[in-house]
Amino acid sequence: MATKDPYAVLGVDRKAAEAEIKKAYRRLARKFHPDVNAGDAAAKRKFQEIAAAYEVLKDPKRRKHFDLTGDTGGPHEPGAAHPPGAGPSGVGSPFGGAARGPSNFRWSGDFGDLFSDLFSGARAGNAPGFADDDDDAAAEITIPFRDAVLGGTIALQVRSPRRCPRCNGSGRTGGAACPACHGAGEIVSKERLSVRIPPGVATGSKVRVPGKGRSEKGDLYVALTVVPHPYFSREGDDILAEVPVTVSEAYLGAEIDVPTIHGPVRARIPSGTAGGQRFRLKGYGVRSGRAADGDHYYRVTIAMPALATDEGRDLAGKFAALYERDPRADLPRGL
Ligand SMILES: [Zn+2]
Missing domain, CATH: 2.60.260.20 (Urease metallochaperone UreE, N-terminal domain)
Known part of the structure; x- marks a missing residue:
């Protein structure tokens, strides 16, 4: 059977640069990752499709081969090398492996309070690097056994950089340094979030908080660790x-x-x-x-x-x- 057009799957242009493809892949992979869509078979299929598409497009040889022939299998592998559902091999986890949050920016995981140091790479213009072209953020949190099995709501405080509203990110007001951000163009916004924990989560589960990533466009992914119960x-x-x-x-x-x-x-x-x-x-x-x-x-x-x-x-x-x-x-x- 025909494999789907990897450009269409990732929603990128045929001329898209590598970084753009990677970014599209990471965003989609997070959204449809089985960890955050437990039990959702459609999301799982979509995730596999996304991973397969990225396998093709991240490899210049396979990408070129697809561009020329419409075949996703690669120059030396006739036919579809990755039938849907089989899951391509060697696809890195968008979370940086081992079911943990990405380590390229760090949040402390104290229960009920999270501190983010998101300033690196968050400025307009984007420092080069893997995490910096991404609007999503990751956090880790430890939750009680009770909330994991029955579900609950966890309050957590996040700090994230936001464009300074006073100077609209320019760093200057009326020819002088903006008094609100001291010329930085951005401020740290402290926000208390209520994260709803669905019942039945376990250590390694992730909860997505839409719109609370490194920018309003991104999402916050909270990786959960469950404290064991002394009796159950x-x-x-x-x-x-x-x-x-x-x-x-x-x-x-x-x-x-x-x-x-x-x-x-x-x-x-x-x-x-x-x-x-x-x-x-x-x-x-x-x-x-x-x-x-x-x-x-x-x-x-x-x-x-x-x-x-x-x-x-x-x-x-x-x-x-x-x-x-x-x-x-x-x-x-x-x-
Ligand atoms: Zn300002």
Whole structure:
């Protein structure tokens, strides 16, 4: 099947310079990156298309070959080398790899407050460099487990350079240095943003805040790190935890309160439950709305009474007589 025109995919002119192509690629790749469009199959396809188009156009030989023949495969690879959906190899992450934010400009990641040092390359005229031709910005933030699984709103303060409104960026008013920006032509705008965290995000997820990049044209991409919970752990959308029960609850069966991320759920422990047995509360895991609800799994542990009394020893002896067979009978004797 015919591969799409890479110029059309990236929305650039056939005579576009390399830098322009790179810029278009980075903007589109960020917008459609699977990390910020979790579960959106159309965005994923679009992302793959964008990456494939950039593969062709960033390589002068392949670009020239396409210009001459309309074939995206490159001079030595007849046919479509990158069928849609397969994902081209060797495409760098627009985020600079390893699912972190780009390191070419730096934000501190303190919870609730972000500081950006965006002055480098932000002036009109653009310093040369990879990040400087881009309107987007990146930030990292650490969020509590609760907000990651249930969703929430995180307040963060960003500082970003903006054109000085007093002198309109010229740095001068009435023949003198502008008093607002001291002649720099730009001011640091401090802004408190409320970033909505959708439910079900995980470490490495990114949230896009439109219009809050290095300029009004760009977006802010906030990479999330989730603080682990001391009790609940998580596997995808499933939540895992342990629940201790007494010997008699395990032996006789009981109804107990099982803590879940949605609050306690009354659940029945069947009689004869052994330590390590795992139970499921369907739908009580992460409810992201993007996929089926996760489940809550709890593993039963048997808690022992603290004190060994004469009566306890007597009962334990009677209890031991109840086993029909040696619980270790089926174990191997070694390697
Ligand atoms: Zn000014």
